[in-house]
Amino acid sequence: xxxxxxxxxxxxxxxxxxxxxxxxxxxxxxxxxxxxxxxxxxxxxxxxxxxxxxxxxxxxxxxxxxxxxxxxxxxxxxxxxxxxxxxxxxxxxxxxxxxxxxxxxxxxxxxxxxxxxxxxxxxxxxxxxxxxxxxxxxxxxxxxxxxxxxxxxxxxxxxxxxxxxxxxxxxxxxxxxxxxxxxxxxxxxxxxxxxxxxxxxxxxxxxxxxxxxxxxxxxxxxxxxxxxxxxxxxxxxxxxxxxxxxxxxxxxxxxxxxxxxxxxxxxxxxxxxxxxxxxxxxxxxxxxxxxxxxxxxxxxxxxxxxxxxxxxxxxxxxxxxxxxxxxxxxxxxxxxxxxxxxxxxxxxxxxxxxxxxxxxxxxxxxxxxxxxxxxxxxxxxxxxxxxxxxxx
Amino acid sequence: xxxxxxxxxxxxxxxxxxxxxxxxxxxxxxxxxxxxxxxxxxxxxxxxxxxxxxxxxxxxxxxxxxxxxxxxxxxxxxxxxxxxxxxxxxxxxxxxxxxxxxxxxxxxxxxxxxxxxxxxxxxxxxxxxxxxxxxxxxxxxxxxxxxxxxxxxxxxxxxxxxxxxxxxxxxxxxxxxxxxxxxxxxxxxxxxxxxxxxxxxxxxxxxxxxxxxxxxxxxxxxxxxxxxxxxxxxxxxxxxxxxxxxxxxxxxxxxxxxxxxxxxxxxxxxxxxxxxxxxxxxxxxxxxxxxxxxxxxxxxxxxxxxxxxxxxxxxxxxxxxxxxxxxxxxxxxxxxxxxxxxxxxxxxxxxxxxxxxxxx
Numbered sequence: 001x002x003x004x005x006x007x008x009x010x011x012x013x014x015x016x017x018x019x020x021x022x023x024x025x026x027x028x029x030x031x032x033x034x035x036x037x038x039x040x041x042x043x044x045x046x047x048x049x050x051x052x053x054x055x056x057x058x059x060x061x062x063x064x065x066x067x068x069x070x071x072x073x074x075x076x077x078x079x080x081x082x083x084x085x086x087x088x089x090x091x092x093x094x095x096x097x098x099x100x101x102x103x104x105x106x107x108x109x110x111x112x113x114x115x116x117x118x119x120x121x122x123x124x125x126x127x128x129x130x131x132x133x134x135x136x137x138x139x140x141x142x143x144x145x146x147x148x149x150x151x152x153x154x155x156x157x158x159x160x161x162x163x164x165x166x167x168x169x170x171x172x173x174x175x176x177x178x179x180x181x182x183x184x185x186x187x188x189x190x191x192x193x194x195x196x197x198x199x200x201x202x203x204x205x206x207x208x209x210x211x212x213x214x215x216x217x218x219x220x221x222x223x224x225x226x227x228x229x230x231x232x233x234x235x236x237x238x239x240x241x242x243x244x245x246x247x248x249x250x251x252x253x254x255x256x257x258x259x260x261x262x263x264x265x266x267x268x269x270x271x272x273x274x275x276x277x278x279x280x281x282x283x284x285x286x287x288x289x290x291x292x293x294x295x296x297x298x299x300x301x302x303x304x305x306x307x308x309x310x311x312x313x314x315x316x317x318x319x320x321x322x323x324x325x326x327x328x329x330x331x332x333x334x335x336x337x338x339x340x341x342x343x344x345x346x347x348x349x350x351x352x353x354x355x356x357x358x359x360x361x362x363x364x365x366x367x368x369x370x371x372x373x374x375x376x377x378x379x380x381x382x383x384x385x386x387x388x389x390x391x392x
Numbered sequence: 393x394x395x396x397x398x399x400x401x402x403x404x405x406x407x408x409x410x411x412x413x414x415x416x417x418x419x420x421x422x423x424x425x426x427x428x429x430x431x432x433x434x435x436x437x438x439x440x441x442x443x444x445x446x447x448x449x450x451x452x453x454x455x456x457x458x459x460x461x462x463x464x465x466x467x468x469x470x471x472x473x474x475x476x477x478x479x480x481x482x483x484x485x486x487x488x489x490x491x492x493x494x495x496x497x498x499x500x501x502x503x504x505x506x507x508x509x510x511x512x513x514x515x516x517x518x519x520x521x522x523x524x525x526x527x528x529x530x531x532x533x534x535x536x537x538x539x540x541x542x543x544x545x546x547x548x549x550x551x552x553x554x555x556x557x558x559x560x561x562x563x564x565x566x567x568x569x570x571x572x573x574x575x576x577x578x579x580x581x582x583x584x585x586x587x588x589x590x591x592x593x594x595x596x597x598x599x600x601x602x603x604x605x606x607x608x609x610x611x612x613x614x615x616x617x618x619x620x621x622x623x624x625x626x627x628x629x630x631x632x633x634x635x636x637x638x639x640x641x642x643x644x645x646x647x648x649x650x651x652x653x654x655x656x657x658x659x660x661x662x663x664x665x666x667x668x669x670x671x672x673x674x675x676x677x678x679x680x681x682x683x684x685x686x687x688x689x690x691x692x693x694x695x696x697x698x699x700x701x702x703x704x705x706x707x708x709x710x711x712x713x714x715x716x717x718x719x720x721x722x723x724x725x726x727x728x729x730x731x732x733x734x735x736x737x738x739x740x741x742x743x744x745x746x747x748x749x750x751x752x
Contacts, residue, residue: 043511092628096545097523105503112507124585125634128493129524130545134633134741146628146743147553150494150524150543158542169564171625186499189506190519245540247487249532252520261538380520381529383541 001168003241005392007234008080008222010072010178011332014050014215014319017057017071019079022329023336026344027365031318033201033213038064038102038183046197050215050320051183058139061119063100063126065182066135068218068325072178073136080222081234082174084141090222091144091172093162094133095155095179097324100126102184129324132180144172150324152379153286155179156219157327157387161243163223173228178220181323188214194253202289202321204314205298205360207351212288215320219328221335238335241275241372241390244268248382255293255382259300262376265384266304269374273388277305280388281370282343283358284334286378287314288321297376298356307357311368314360317348327377331387334375338391341369396563396651398607399621400752403477404707405469405573407450408598408695409440411704414476415618418704419711423726425719427694428596434583440596440696441578459530460498462491462577466527467534469599469700470571474535477603478615479569486539486567487532488558490550490574491699494524497579527575539567547634548593548663548670549737550574551600551702552745556624558604559747563624568609573601574699589634591740593665596696600704617752619710622732623651624747629677631742636669644746645681645734652748658686658731659718661705663738665692674738687727689718702737702745709735709749 011018014032015025025032033050041047055064057071082090103119104127110117125131130148137146145166151158156179163177181187191197191214198211229236246268248261255262270277283305286297294314301312315333322329337343342365349362370391377385404415409428411421428440442465448456450468459467466489479485498521505513520526525543532541540561544553551574558572577597586595610617625647631637649655662678664671678685691708695701712718712733717726732750737743 108500108503109507112504121588124588127585128545128547130547130741131633133546134631137628137742138630138632141630143628143630145626147557147626148545150545151528151541152523152525162542165560165564165566169560171560185506186502186519186522189511189514190502190516190522192511193514193516193519195516247532247538247541249536249538251533252526252529379525380523381525381532381541383525383529 002170003226003239004164004167004223005226005229005239006221006237006335007224007229008076009237009332010075011219011329012052012068012071013217013329014052016053018075026315026318026333027342029345029347029364031201031347033320039185039188044192046192046199049183049213052216061122063103065098065100065180066126066132068182069132069136069180070139072218073140073176073220076220076222086174087141088143089172090142091163091166091175092133092137092142092146093159093175093177094148095159095324096129096132096148097150097152097155098181098184098187099129099131101186102182105185142176151383152381153323154327154377154379154383154385155324157331157377157385160221160331160387161245161385164240164243167223167225174224176220176222179325179328180218181216181325183216187323196290201348202316203348204287204289204317204346205294205353205356206349207353209289209291211290213320215322217322217325217329219325219332236392238338238392239390242269242273242388244386246384250382253380255296255378257296259296261382261384262297262300262378263303265386269386269388275372280310280372280374282337282373283310283312284330284375285312285314286376287316295355302357311343312358312360313344313346315344317346330375334373335389338373338389341367343368397565399559399562399604400607400610400617401602401619401710402605402610402615402617403473403603405472405601406704407465407469409442409596410695412446414472418707422708422711422719425694433578434580435587437583439578442598460495460521462495462575463527463530465577465599466531466575469601470531470535473571473601473603479603481536484539484568485537486561486570487528487537487541488554488570488572489528490544490554491524491576492547492550493576493582495521495526496582498522500581537571546739546743547741548739549702549743549745550699552735552737553626555602555703555706556626556745556747559621559624562604562606569603569605571601571603573703575599576698591667593667593697594693596698598698598700600700600707602703602707619713620750620752622748622750623648626745629742629744634740636673636740637742640676640680642677642744644744648746648748655732657734659712659729659733660686660688661709661735662688662690663736664690665697670740677738678736687718687729705735706747706749709733713749713751
């Protein structure tokens, strides 16, 4: 197995376009969850979300999600300084769920009214999750292996794990990987139907938490073989030292109550990286702010690291749950926490839950130099992923 | 390149309009292949649909009440494959599901609920099915697959890609056994969409899954080996989303052959579906990769294109490697072939998959 490092970062988040804006928002503990404007929230108990303020990348003829993905992927490729020849051989792994559903919904809503709106063929072409990879691959001339993973809310993290495997196994030297999701009616309506949304900005790990807030965005990273990165003089942000992927096989929407599958994913990542639990100083938690998730995740973290172990925070307190983008955006946050020696806060945490036995970095970012950090992502279907990053 | 384990097929499960069963059922159909009966969907597009009674006979009524139809298809085929293999999921079983379309039927029903009754019409039970990994989630529970679980979404080659990705996980030593395959169902709105996008493939529906294991693990437990996946690779060719490209050179075939030891395939299962533009592109890609193209079979015209078909082609390739018989597309006499074969898939949008398959 070859060592895998991260040499490029790109993000389009509810703080705007670019990694710089993303990190500035996280470091300041700013909550970007506001009244929803992209879709009509009338009639719903929750009417807020974390939207990308201005989508500036790509042609307006593309889907909103494709444009988010393009913005993040272009930034990551530029950051890595890859040549056209590098790109022609690079793999592309995209985590996605909603695809171009926002535009397809508009088409379907109009169709239900008996209309046939313009641009409908383009909307249909972009409807499926796999369409982002086709758009990115074509636009950015990425000619290596390409695939799209759909593992619900862990899709973005799985994409990074998949890309790391391709590089570690020697299939490719370089891979571009990340996740994307735009706001969609289906997602917003669905989580409303499940009664999982807090009408106020979400409060992960808070005693009084009442559910999640939805967000949107995209993040992509460039991963490559460590030796190759060194040989070409690339700036290395961090090592993607290990990952673990497990399945609960328990329930379609509910996590296994003891967090056994989550704990297995964390242990698998530690084993793959050959790192002891004590070396991990920070956990970027899945931390959705649903009563069930946070309690079970905290239990799983305690099983692996012991009570009171690493610092734990949920950046969803600031950008909401960005669905398929979440795992990738949170991976970027985790890498930046290592390089900037600053742990982003759980910005909306006021009264810590007594069942959560960790320092969850309430409200304000914390200076801390840590050697290793993990990012947890869990999805519908009990799809658990842990990524472990090591400081270079 | 790291040391790689040899990957073998130890179980097959097929559920579609023409074949229902494990590898003997598939072998019987391949010995005398016949086109599945067609029905009209969407704006009259002919397609091969699985009779409801056939699916009902495979799924417990209690499960059928809880699960969407495409999840039922997935679980039925997955259970057939696991049963034939005899693999113990408790020793670690991964799952890779390929799908072109996911659970569109539930997605449409969920949207229709809102359009009819507003927020009060939204179904909390339907919503999880709008996420494409619903088939993997329910199947992981049904067969107790608790290792990595992936759902891969791509046009045309979802099944081949899932098998290739599952084989890579086994070859790389990340898991000893993987259940890999694909699934799709027919939906009238999907047929309408495909019409709009210029995809004139013959459509079908169904699921095919294979149990893939490291040869060492399979032999150690005394499993019957049905075939060997000697090399698998996937790449991409330039094409617009859902489009057909011009370039014909790709390294997927070369890489799959290199991993298999470099030999030329003696025969091919291609992904020809009746989609004229795409099929012509695939013919050019095969000619560029191989020069002299050996006998080619395609089952798309008989069974209809769906996410399970690529996995079915891999299972069929194992049968051809064992029997030396390659079915004729039109149902005529089989070609006599020998040696390893190539399973080849090329998607609208440029996804490209190649697997080299040989007899045990």
